[in-house]
Ligand code: NZQ
């Protein structure tokens with residue numbers, strides 16, 4: 001296991017009706033004037049926004065409101081949010097919604113206390129300072145409620161990049177699984193897929209002797225394999241939603257990723273798809289992961305065989321471990337199909353003729369030097385082949 005530091009100061013308030021605690025929690029973490037930031041309107045329709053406002057009012061906290069964060073949140077709204085925060089003297093940013101609202105809120109919080117252009121953080125500069133952020137989560141997926149990360153799409157070129165820093169880890173996150181019951185089945189499944197991707201991206205490591213994190217990841221993957229189909233069949237199943245919601249947080253606050261090298265090639269390859277086609281991140285990952293895993297499997301067949309046996313129940317073929325490894329990848333593919341995810345470019349709305357553009361942006365965009373690296377290093381030829389596998393799956 002490698003050396004590591006781990007700082008995860010988020011206060012979690014989990015369970016039914018917990019959104020009523022919003023005002024008290026903002027106060028507890030020092031906020032005196034709040035920006036409530038949300039997405040396209042699901043929180044208006046569900047009545048959640050009104051309940052959050054009532055909670056802030058009960059705590060005598062003034063607030064301003066900015067909606068409109070789109071899935072794959074855009075840079076333009078971040079600039080607007082930064083202006084608003086400065087003009088209004090806001091000192092606490094409260095995201096109400098999914099990963100997109102949360103990531104947009106984090107970008108606003110970092111940009112509001114920075115002299116330069118907030119995009120510097122999405123071009124490699126680490127975030128050291130930000131206004132405090134709180135979240136009220138409405139979809140189990142991105143894990144942004146516990147992560148030090150934010151992903152924004154630059155409208156000037158439509159490419160998607162991430163920024164990181166402990167300063168944008170939420171001070172508190174309110175997780176009420178019942179809030180996710182209004183999700184369409186497709187979005188629920190996208191969330192399940194993203195959570196599983198966060199686990200796989202950590203599982204694919206080149207670090208030896210990481211039994212504790214391997215076992216944690218396997219436990220969370222098994223939970224998703226069990227609870228995913230249950231919640232798709234019964235969307236009102238609170239307990240399945242509760243297990244998925246906490247798994248989603250654990251999958252991405254990095255408690256499962258410490259002390260080991262991680263992959264993230266699937267995420268990078270997918271981000272080009274959601275930037276170009278505006279598809280859901282989880283749906284893009286459903287098409288990406290089986291192709292990437294098949295392509296890189298030979299790099300460490302035993303790692304893929306291990307997850308095949310321990311998570312997917314495949315029997316170990318000791319004479320031909322690659323058979324077991326492949327069976328595990330096919331089990332993942334079948335699972336994703338079963339929960340309603342797309343399996344190839346056509347089902348996702350992507351086009352084979354765009355592959356050169358995707359590869360160019362992936363390997364060269366925003367200062368990259370012709371390749372991406374993680375579990376293995378992938379150059380332009382590798383990435384072209386992987387996108388082709390996705391187109392022809
Ligand atoms: O915008 P509204 O109207 O709220 O609708 C959303 C949106 O259309 C809807 N929705 C959310 N909760 C709902 C609901 N509809 C009904 N009932 C509810 N309870 O679902 C749609 C998707 O929402 P979004 O916030 O985009 O989903 P998600 O949480 O999957 O976030 C995706 C974004 O997170 C980024 C992705 O790249 C993508 O941009 N990621 C962020 C990460 C991080 N910060 O750590 C890591 C991830 O790997 C990921 O890259």
Ligand code: ZN
Nearest residue numbers: 142194197281
């Ligand atoms: Zn993700």
